[in-house]
Amino acid sequence: MSARLWPWLLGGCAVTAEVREDDSDTPGSDTVEAQAPRPALVEPAPAVDLDPTPEVLEVTLRAAPARLEVGGLAVDGFAYEGQVPGPTLRARVGDVLVAHLDNALDAPTTIHWHGAGAPVEMDGVPWQRDPTPPGGGFTYRFPLEQPGTFWYHPHFDTEGQVDRGLYGLLVVDGPPQVVADRDVVLVFDAWGEAGRRADEHGLEGTGLVWTVNGLRDPVLDVARGETLRLRLLNASNTGYLALAADGLSVIAGDQGVRGPPAHPDTLVLAPGDRAEALLGVTGDLDLLREPFSLHGGAAWGAPERLLSFRASGEGMPAPAPSGVRVPPSTDPGRTDVVYTFQGDSRTGGWRINGEAFPDVTIAEVDLGDRVVVEVRNLSSTRHPFHLHGHAFEVLSVDGVPPVSSTTEDTLDVGIHQVVRLAFTATRPGDWMVHCHVLPHADGGMMTVLRVRSPP
Ligand code: C2O
Ligand code: CU
16 A cells, blocks of 8 residues: 655645555455554663663663655665654653663764753764764763653764664653543654655645654554653644644643643644643543644635544543643843844744854854843744753743743744743853744754853
8 A cells, every 4th residue: 555645735835745555455445445554652662771770760762764654655764673653761850861872874963952051062963072973872862851842863964863763752751740530642643754864844834744642643542541641742844733632731842841831722733842741531532733834824624634532431530720820021122142043944044133144243242141032023924942051931922921930941933023031041152042933943043042151
């Protein structure tokens, strides 16, 4: 059975593509429509901990080329430990992560620990240390100091290597306690045409086939009355996800649980974004992807089912926690660093403050400073702003502070939006700042923020 892809273009704007299954090799298919059974959802296998000490998580991550079967497509991809998504790393706040990268690719690579607060020499950006050459190895070692749902991926040929399947989740548990019956990892990605590179480029957010943990339209069996804690990651290079499911309580963004849960109609995850949500299962339920355009305006197409929860048995879930509102910090009313995002999808030239990486002016702040950043999106498309090394508090979006204090490392900035952020510079070094739509970053939308240590 092969899949053919039909991207439709409408008014110059790519809309939801459709996959048609060619069932001509199924006996009797010309009379009865063959229905492929839906796969059972499988979570990415956890990493094997090589160190018996409870406070140390020691893992091997071998990056190698892999022939992937994703959502019915055959893809020449890459994998960590032979799996896409890569192994899930689970640790507790205060643990030390030791990760041995083994590079079996035919290109250099690195690992970046997105959101986890690694020191700069462990951050996986190529200017801190040379990337690991083919056949080489490198050991990353750093303490996990903050709870959250983080992820890891290369930061060398980021656009190409992440697109082909090099990514995995890093879950760091810590206070506050969340009561749930099951923790479920859901990693989303969008994939391209069969037999070709898993290339989303040029489709600007309407990936062809969306998968959940590498599976297309899977089913998860759950007991009625169970409460699931969903760990969501959008690992796609360009595709925005607007997720909808009845009864979803969003309890956290990138950086762990804080404040009361939110109940948005759709949970928008930009590329690189994570969230945690509680789902009390009262019956069968579908997780849908609503039409969404990163260029703004109307989005066409019907909602697409990404995953179904199939309930059995009897039971009633416990009510979702109400949480306590944490007032956001007051905006100090000054700005230390301004980033304007500009660019054009016709030229592929993307700029921060008019500059394209690596020809950029390095903004400098001092260790210990409280830094206020203003991001202005002057372009006609959305951009997920990502700062390395420091999580930041959102002071306001278009002048409006969040309802409860919000800490993120990746924040979607809407068209012509202005967001104000604050963080305390606690880690010295040269930190990358970029858009997490990876072709935008590769097209120049990337700069450097220097945290100076005292002489
Ligand atoms: Cu997930 Cu610099 O990136
Ligand atoms: Cu961008």
